[in-house]
Amino acid sequence: xxxxxxxxxxxxxxxxxxxxxxxxxxxxxxxxxxxxxxxxxxxxxxxxxxxxxxxxxxxxxxxxxxxxxxxxxxxxxxxxxxxxxxxxxxxxxxxxxxxxxxxxxxxxxxxxxxxxxxxxxxxxxxxxxxxxxxxxxxxxxxxxxxxxxxxxxxxxxxxxxxxxxxxxxxxxxxxxxxxxxxxxxxxxxxxxxxxxxxxxxxxxxxxxxxxxxxxxxxxxxxxxxxxxxxxxxxxxxxxxxxxxxxxxxxxxxxxxxxxxxxxxxxxxxxxxxxxxxxxxxxxxxxxxxxxxxxxxxxxxxxxxxxxxxxxxxxxxxxxxxxxxxxxxxxxxxxxxxxxxxxxxxxxxxxxxxxxxxxxxxxxxxxxxxxxxxxxxxxxxxxxxxxxxxxxxxxxxxxxxxxxxxxxxxxxxxxxxxxxx
RNA sequence: CGACGUGAUUUUGGCAA
Numbered sequence: 001x002x003x004x005x006x007x008x009x010x011x012x013x014x015x016x017x018x019x020x021x022x023x024x025x026x027x028x029x030x031x032x033x034x035x036x037x038x039x040x041x042x043x044x045x046x047x048x049x050x051x052x053x054x055x056x057x058x059x060x061x062x063x064x065x066x067x068x069x070x071x072x073x074x075x076x077x078x079x080x081x082x083x084x085x086x087x088x089x090x091x092x093x094x095x096x097x098x099x100x101x102x103x104x105x106x107x108x109x110x111x112x113x114x115x116x117x118x119x120x121x122x123x124x125x126x127x128x129x130x131x132x133x134x135x136x137x138x139x140x141x142x143x144x145x146x147x148x149x150x151x152x153x154x155x156x157x158x159x160x161x162x163x164x165x166x167x168x169x170x171x172x173x174x175x176x177x178x179x180x181x182x183x184x185x186x187x188x189x190x191x192x193x194x195x196x197x198x199x200x201x202x203x204x205x206x207x208x209x210x211x212x213x214x215x216x217x218x219x220x221x222x223x224x225x226x227x228x229x230x231x232x233x234x235x236x237x238x239x240x241x242x243x244x245x246x247x248x249x250x251x252x253x254x255x256x257x258x259x260x261x262x263x264x265x266x267x268x269x270x271x272x273x274x275x276x277x278x279x280x281x282x283x284x285x286x287x288x289x290x291x292x293x294x295x296x297x298x299x300x301x302x303x304x305x306x307x308x309x310x311x312x313x314x315x316x317x318x319x320x321x322x323x324x325x326x327x328x329x330x331x332x333x334x335x336x337x338x339x340x341x342x343x344x345x346x347x348x349x350x351x352x353x354x355x356x357x358x359x360x361x362x363x364x365x366x367x368x369x370x371x372x373x374x375x376x377x378x379x380x381x382x383x384x385x386x387x388x389x390x391x392x393x394x395x396x397x398x399x400x401x402x403x404x405x406x407x408x409x410x411x412x413x414x415x416x417x418x419x420x
Numbered sequence: 421c422g423a424c425g426u427g428a429u430u431u432u433g434g435c436a437a
Contacts (some may be wrong), residue, residue, distance in 0.1 A: 144426095178427075182427085209427085392434090
C-alpha cells in the first residue's frame, strides 16, 4: 500500500494523471486494503483535473465500502460539479454530507447558489440559502450578491427588497459590487424608481459609491425615457464627489443618438471633451448610429473613415451599424461593398454582420445570396447563434420553403443552440 | 493540501410586431 501511495503521489506531482489513475486501479485490484484517505486524496486530484465522471465512479465505490469524503473534498467536489451543472450529482453529495453532519464551506455554497440562480432555480436557491444559515454557515457579501442577482433575474422584487434590508440588519454593508448588482438588476426590468430609492438609502452609508453604480441608474432612466431624471442623477453624483466618467457620457449620448437629438449629442461631446474625457469607440459608434437613424449615412461613413479609422478605433460594431442602415434603406449593393471593405481594413465580420446581410438579401428577394452568405459564415469558422438561424428559418417559412426551414431548425438543435 | 466562484455600467443583427 505504501508503495502504491508513493507512486500515485509522485505521478500526480509530475502531472502524469493517467498513470496515477492506472496505479490507483492496480492498487484496488491488488487486494491490499484501500482506505478512505486514499479515496479522498485521489478523488481530490480527479476533481482538480476536472475528471468528474471518474470522480463520481470512485466516489460510489468508496461509499459502498462505507467510506466518506472529508468535508474539504466534498466542498471541492461540489464546486467542480457546479461548473458542469450536474445538479443531481450535487444534490446527492449534499445529502451524503448531511448524513455525516458535514457542512460545505462558504465557497461551495456560493458557487452552488450562483449556479441555481443562473439556471433560474430560484426557489431552490432560496431554500439552500436558508439551509446554510440553519447549519451555521453564515452568508457573506458574495452570498448576498448572488441571491440579489438571482432575485432580479427572476423579477422577485418584493423578496429582493426584504433580503436587501435583511443583509444590512445582519450587519453587512453592501459593497459596490452588491450595489451594482442591485441597481443594474432592477433597472434592467424597468424598476428604476425602486432602484433610485434603494440607492439613495446607500448614499449615506459607509461606502463611497462608484460611478458605475450611478451609471447603471442613469442608463435605467434613459432607457425608460426619463432623461431629466437621468441628468439629475448625474448632477447628484457630481455633488457627492463622484465624477461622471466616459460611460456616464456615453450613456447620455446613446439616448440622444437613439432619439435623433443630434444637436444635444454634439453638445454632450463638447462637454465631455471640456472635462478632459476623450471619446472612445462607444462614443463614436453611438454617433454613427445617430447619423444613420437621421438618414445621414454619408456623415456616419465619414466619421468612421476620418475619425475612427485614423485613431484606430474602427471596429466590427461601426461596420455593422452602417451595414444595417444600408440594408434598411435597401442599398444592398453598398452594404455588400462595405462588407468586402471590412476585409481590407482588417476588421473581422462576426455573426451579427452576417445576420444583417442575410436578412437584407432575403428581404430583397435574393434568397440565393443569403444562403451563400450563411455557408460563407460557417466556412469562416464563426459559430452561428439563435438569431441568425431564426433569420434563415423565418424567411424560408415565409417563402414557402418549409422543408428547408425544417432542416435548418434540426441543424441548429444538433449544434446545441436552443431555440427560444 | 486551499484551486475554482459573485455584479459592474454605455454601441450593432432576427422573429414575436
